[in-house]
Amino acid sequence: MNGFSRLALIEAKLFLREKAALIGVFGLPVALVLGFGLIPGFSDPQKGLSDQIGTEFIAAVGVAVILGSLGFTGVPMVLGQYRERGVLRRLGVTPVRPLTLLLADMTVWAAAAVLSVAVVVAVVRFAFHVPAPVTPGWFILSVLLGIAAMFMVGLFAAAVAPTARSAAGIGWALFFPNMFLAGVYFPSEEMSATMRQVGNFTPLGSALHAVRDSWMGIDPRPEYLGIMAAWALVAGVLAARFFRWEQA
Amino acid sequence: MTAVIEVTGLTKRYGGQAVVDGISFHVDKGEIFGILGPNGAGKTTAIECLEGLRKRDEGQVRILGLDPKADGHRLHQRIGVQLQETQLQDRLKVREALELYASFYPDPADWRELLDRWGLAGKAGTSFGKLSGGQKQRLFIALALVGNPQVVFLDELTAGLDPGARRATWDLISQVRASGVTVVLVSHFMDEVEELCDRVAILERGRIAALDTPAGLVDSAGGEYRVRFRPVVPLDEQSLAGLPGVVAVTRRGAQVDVTGTGDFVSAVTAELARGQVLVADLRIEGRSLDSAYVALTGQTMEAGT
Numbered sequence: 103m104n105g106f107s108r109l110a111l112i113e114a115k116l117f118l119r120e121k122a123a124l125i126g127v128f129g130l131p132v133a134l135v136l137g138f139g140l141i142p143g144f145s146d147p148q149k150g151l152s153d154q155i156g157t158e159f160i161a162a163v164g165v166a167v168i169l170g171s172l173g174f175t176g177v178p179m180v181l182g183q184y185r186e187r188g189v190l191r192r193l194g195v196t197p198v199r200p201l202t203l204l205l206a207d208m209t210v211w212a213a214a215a216v217l218s219v220a221v222v223v224a225v226v227r228f229a230f231h232v233p234a235p236v237t238p239g240w241f242i243l244s245v246l247l248g249i250a251a252m253f254m255v256g257l258f259a260a261a262v263a264p265t266a267r268s269a270a271g272i273g274w275a276l277f278f279p280n281m282f283l284a285g286v287y288f289p290s291e292e293m294s295a296t297m298r299q300v301g302n303f304t305p306l307g308s309a310l311h312a313v314r315d316s317w318m319g320i321d322p323r324p325e326y327l328g329i330m331a332a333w334a335l336v337a338g339v340l341a342a343r344f345f346r347w348e349q350a
Numbered sequence: 351m352t353a354v355i356e357v358t359g360l361t362k363r364y365g366g367q368a369v370v371d372g373i374s375f376h377v378d379k380g381e382i383f384g385i386l387g388p389n390g391a392g393k394t395t396a397i398e399c400l401e402g403l404r405k406r407d408e409g410q411v412r413i414l415g416l417d418p419k420a421d422g423h424r425l426h427q428r429i430g431v432q433l434q435e436t437q438l439q440d441r442l443k444v445r446e447a448l449e450l451y452a453s454f455y456p457d458p459a460d461w462r463e464l465l466d467r468w469g470l471a472g473k474a475g476t477s478f479g480k481l482s483g484g485q486k487q488r489l490f491i492a493l494a495l496v497g498n499p500q501v502v503f504l505d506e507l508t509a510g511l512d513p514g515a516r517r518a519t520w521d522l523i524s525q526v527r528a529s530g531v532t533v534v535l536v537s538h539f540m541d542e543v544e545e546l547c548d549r550v551a552i553l554e555r556g557r558i559a560a561l562d563t564p565a566g567l568v569d570s571a572g573g574e575y576r577v578r579f580r581p582v583v584p585l586d587e588q589s590l591a592g593l594p595g596v597v598a599v600t601r602r603g604a605q606v607d608v609t610g611t612g613d614f615v616s617a618v619t620a621e622l623a624r625g626q627v628l629v630a631d632l633r634i635e636g637r638s639l640d641s642a643y644v645a646l647t648g649q650t651m652e653a654g655t
Contacts, residue, residue: 108453112446119441188436195401195431196454196497197423 105198109206117210126171127214131164131222139230150291158233158317161226163286165245166310168218170280172211173252173305174259175273180207181260182269191348200347208257212249219245236319244316247327248309250334255305258337261345280306302326305333354379354501354532355400359409362395370396371556372409377549382523382533384547384564386540386643392556393536394434397503400534401431414500427456430499432490434506440479444470444489447478448496455497464492467522483510491519495526502526505536520545544639552646560646564639571642574609577618579629581606589625593617605631 103111117123135157138144144156151159181204184190190200226232235241256273263269281287283300284307290298301307308329312322355377362370370392377383385393399406402418402425411418416425438447448461465471468488473481481489487510494502507523508516523546527533537543543550544564551561560567574597587599587606595614600607608618615634622629 103453105454108450112442112450115446116439116441184439187438188433189438191403192433192436192438192493194403195426195429195433196451197426197456198454199423 106202106206109198109203110209113203113207114210114213117214123176127168127176128218128221130171131168131218132225134164134167135161135222135226136229139226145230145232151289152291154314154318155232157226157230159289159314161222161232162310162314162317164222165219165313166248166284166306167281167286168215168222169245169248169252169309170277170284170306172215173249173254173256174277174280175256175270176211177208177253177256178259178263178269178273179266181257182263182266185260185347186266186349188348194347204257208253212253215249216245235317237316237321240316240322241313243327244309244312244322244330247330247334248305248313251305251309251330251337252333254334254337254341257341258344261341264350280304283307284310286310303329305330308333352379353377354381354414355383355534356412357400357409358411360396360399360406360411361408362392362399362404363407369556370399370406373551373553373556373558374409375551375558375561377532377534379532380527380530381548382527382535382546384543384550385534385536385553386538386543386550387553387559388538391553393538393553394505396553397505397534397536401429401503402426403433427497428500430494430497430502432494432502432504432507434509436490437486438478438489440477442478443474444476444478444481445474447489448492451493452496457498459496459498461492461496464496468492469518484512484515487511488515488519491522499531501532501534503534503536507535507537508539508542516542540639540643550639552643554647567646568637568639568642571637571645574611575615575637576635577608577610577615577632578635579606579622579632580604582628582630583626585622585625585627590618590621593621 138160139157141156146155147153148156148159184203190203193200193203223234227234255276259272259276260269263272283297283304284290285293285301286306290301290307290311293301302311302325308326312326312330315322353376357376358374359372360370360374361368361372373396375383385397387393395404398404400411400413400418402422405419413425414428418425444465448464452458452461465474468491470485470488470492473485478486478489487508491504491507494504504523508519511519520542523533535543535547547564549561549563550567552559552567560570562570585606587601590596590608591599593614594617595612596608596610596618598609608614610618
């Protein structure tokens, strides 16, 4: 095994030891879909949700929240800590580069996100008979682009934040407005045209739209996918440019 | 002796200010080389340039024939580093940390043996976050050695260790050197440097103020030794005054003070024996690296920023 896979294995173990992270990534989305799924009549198509089944909409929200919480808050929080504690510096004097740890971590968290999405899909399928995403290819692509977009934004937050605390702060400051504009608190169908338009341009908003559409069997609009790809590219390039490996 | 480390005119600036200002030295194979100086003297910055963690602005550095700036990756396979003020992941276990770091190197040491040697065998399954300060420090030293390095850099080796553990650590570092490893030790503890180092560079405001063996530094700082005793039988002080190396003989009440340089102490004791002069409370007040440091730099360790 090379340095990358050894670090990924260790970081996966460390992730599994963080009870709070496990509850956030796996527990909360399931609790969300179970809670809403038990509302009587919510398993029928809802007029206010463009005729999407209520439980399916909530499942899509769950998927978006998984990606957002890991990308916006998890990535900057952990990487900010690794920088502040000198974990990255210490790796810098070994034959393995600190960049390898960054990549190993993001891979582990991306895998956790995919796994949690699969759990949500399975839970609504078996508990509430919500059909699996009708266009699985688009669904998978939407999830992967959402991961790329939000993880890169999180990485950029980690890159520019001076301390671990501020990295986590920036993460939360990104996460909540994103959820609001994306239509997590109330669906975008109820938003004004302007607000909906702004929401479409957020990473979480474009991800939620693309996931909702592909779940219903509608091909996601190319601009949603393009917006996510653009966020991933721009934030990724900026993160690579500005990332600091040690605490100033 | 072959030089394992060669440093010429190493300079590192921050914001136009030279933190390390043109220092030059070499370290031979199997030496323990000390870098001593007050906080803010540039010690850590200097060795971080050697370790490849920082890029020097000027000068030449060769470690095992490699330039840390250009050949960092190859260099890192062959050196071990203990950094100041680093932490590992809180939930990483001691065993996992050693196993992980061992896996980074082409020819690692047996990490189980390092666990034993550094007194961590009972802590193998303990998370890093639950270790005491001393245990963390010993883990970091073990991690510096886990790659079977040819050169080890230790920055504030015994920070956070209690007196017993410090002495045990010194013994272990001597063993490390005995196995042919070259050691560079950054410290602001005189006793540590005096005990361990073959040669010492005293760094002051980014420059080398003095570089010699600990004994050489003490000698070059000048000053005299003093022998004090209380003769139990009458003594003719003039018989001592003419001895080689003796500078002055003074009597204060019952006590005689003889100051001198070089090996005057043996001459004095021989003369006392010849005259069958019994003495009580014989004390030799030597000069220490501490006083030499003050003499050479004009300041105490606590000075500086």
